[in-house]
Amino acid sequence: MIRVQLETFDVGEELAALTKGQTDIGAAVTFSGLVRDFTGDDGVQKLTLEHYPGMTEKELARIEAEAVDRFGLTASLIIHRFGELAPGDPIVLVIACAAHRGDAFDGARFMMDFLKTNAPFWKKEEGVQGDKWVDAREEDDAARKKWT
């Protein structure tokens, strides 16, 4: 299940809703990504997340499907927000459920590593010193490549 949305989410509620009634889940791994305070000063700060509507859903669905297939996940969820966020706000939620923890941990990590390099979102930091598009990180490419 994939959601791309403006609204915030509650990690506990989402996990409870996802696993409700399922008795084949032995392990549920939950990852949440948050907006970090990036300037360290007291200026008004916000993070704007732009995205490519249509393609974001397609890519996230594709990534999730690959994880389900590869790790035998019994339930999964990706929620990714867009719009204006503040430091401390949740950005992304990934939940991977499986019979055993190896697949659950791997499934969650796989989905995050591919989301970071493939899902068409772009972050712009806005602070007192002006606006700046965040650069992609080599570490993210390296993390994705480890999965081949």
Place this chain on the structure above:
Amino acid sequence: MTILYFARLRDEIGTSEEKLSPPKGVKTVGELLKWLREQSPAHGHALGPGASLKVAVNQEYKGLEAPFGADDEIAIFPPVTGG
């Protein structure tokens, strides 16, 4: 054909969407990028050979060799930074 630009690329080129008709000889993504560079100095700078660009055709990532059709939606954007 519709071309969409996102993020920093949109800021540099000055528009988020263009409807263009490239000449018949322009058949692949790579050829399209070359042709687009010639459209204005802003295009040339933003889409220059050194730029890190991703291209999607009808919302699927494609390489420079990929063909495209007159009714396709092409999106050009910088490396993504979600998550």
